[in-house]
Amino acid sequence: MSISSSLNAGVAGLAANATRLAGISDNIANSGTFGYKRVDTDFESMVINQARGAGLYSAGGVRATTSRLIDEKGSLVASSHPLDIATSGRGMLPVMPSVLLGSGMGDRQMMMTSTGSFRPDAEGVLRTDSGMVLMGWPANLDGSIPVHPRDSVGGLQPVVLTQNQTSADPTTRVTLGINLPANATRPGAAGVPETTAVEYYGPLGRSENMFITFTPAIPTGPAASNAWKMEIRDGNGPAASVLGSYELAFDGSHSGGGTLQSVTTLSGGAYDPATGALSLTVLGGPVTMNIGRPGDVGGLMQLDSAFAPTNITKNGSPAGHLMTVEIDEHGMLRAAYDTGFIRTIYQVPLVDVPNPNGLIALNNQTYQVSPTSGSFYLWDAGDGPTGAVEGYAREASTTDVAAELTDLIQTQRAYSSNAKVIQTVDEMLQETTNIKR
Incomplete structure (x- = not known):
């Protein structure tokens, strides 16, 4: 009967709008909740199939479905x-x-x-x-x-x-930037070695030192040798153990004067000309010491100036x-x-x-x-x-309070309208009952 279906549709409308009201209430209540994702309520019609031309229509009502919009991102x-x-x-x-x-x-x-x-x-x-x-x-x-x-x-x-x-943080990498005095390799020079200390940190955070000694090669002829012997010792080892010994040759030409020309390994870790690094092993573990590549400006240089450790850097830190x-x-x-x-x-x-x-x-x-x-x-x-x-x-919450209040007004009106439908159906049924009197 159509009038009964109208009553059912009105009741379904009340339930659907009550569901929407619950979602709106949840959204407004959590408008200040960090990370809250708002609830969205959709209405879906329910249709009762009937024969065409029957002259009657039965209301199916409405069904509410809710979903939380989790993919929405708040500000x-x-x-x-x-x-x-x-x-x-x-x-x-x-x-x-x-x-x-x-x-x-x-x-x-x-x-x-x-x-x-x-x-x-x-x-x-x-x-x-x-x-x-x-x-x-x-x-x-x-x-x-x-x-x-x-x-x-x-x-x-x-x-x-x-x-x-x-x-x-133990030291694993050291970079040397040192100038060696060019006049120390000329004929008649005193041949006094130059020594510098480089601090490094062991695996237990203890500060240790490597001592690097540069000894100039005194020439026997009239020209400067532009050569040095570099010896690296570990201050943490027994009797200051030698980590490596190397012969250094520097370029004296106009094009590359003062730059490293070649490195010959006498003992210890090998020198890699592609990276300019020496592979050393201190008591705390392996350390890579970069002295510069052949022909590069930086690293070890030989210029007519005083011995100067201009730039020595390392990684690592104490405890x-x-x-x-x-x-x-x-x-x-x-x-x-x-x-x-x-x-x-x-x-x-x-x-x-x-x-x-x-x-x-x-x-x-x-x-x-x-x-x-x-x-x-x-x-x-x-x-x-x-x-x-x-x-x-x-x-922040994804709730838009202004939009929720607008939906709240619409929901209130829809709820009142569905209640009015139920009231009207009730009056019509009362009239039907009165026919018998």
Whole structure:
């Protein structure tokens, strides 16, 4: 009966608009919630098929469907803390509830969030106030990231910072920029050796020295020899052990005067003319010493000037205490120490799925994969479809309060209209009842 279908359609309209009102209420309530993704409500008509020409129409009503627009990105809000983290573009941060700490990720479902204010707890675990723990891949001691499966959570571990931790960066590279006096290789010169010390750091952060002695070759003829013997000793070794001994020849021509011409290895690590580097082995480990390539300006030079170590640089640092931790756009979590040493300690990958809107929404702005979302993949930030990781930032709610209030007015009017339909049907049924009287 058409009048009964009108009543059912009115009731369906009330239920549909009540559902829309619930979504609007949720959106407005979370307009200030970082990382909140708004709920959208769509209406779909329900049609009851009937024969043509029957002269009657039965109302099918309406059905409401809700979806959370997870692929929408809120604006980034700057903060003053380096561990306020958000993603710009596609991809989310992997997290896990703190109650699961100690049990490992195992075969558990992947959980993710688009932003979080992470702080170390009493054990140094980075987590939010709601108990979401940031996950990442631990780095090796040299700062490199091991290879992990990208379609599994097995390699992810909770990011842990130890505030009182110390670390040292051993020296692996030294560059020499030294001028040797050209007059020391002329006939009749005194042949006085020149010595300089180069500091380096061992694997335990201890400061050591290499002593480099340059002895000029005195010519027997009328021309300058332009040759030197270089001997490198390790001050940390027994009886100042010799690391290497080399014969240096410098160019005295107009075109390349003063530059290194050739290096002959007498003992120790070999010289590579393609890179200008010596391969040395100190007690702390291997060290590459760059003295310059033949014909290049820089490195070791021989000019008519005093002996001058003009530019000696090295990497490494002594043992230092952790000062701060920051994350870069590639998801690399780097620790800075009070000695100036910066070391990569974790990489935080970005999680992506084929259909972000198919993710299951959980509490605290976290999401979980589902059959609708598709399988996840762990990307390096900036690779594939993913965006960058932003420190000192939070993602704002995607709620537009003005648009929600406009929808609220429309929903209120639609709800009132459906209620009016029910009231009208009730009056018509009353009239039908009165016919019998």
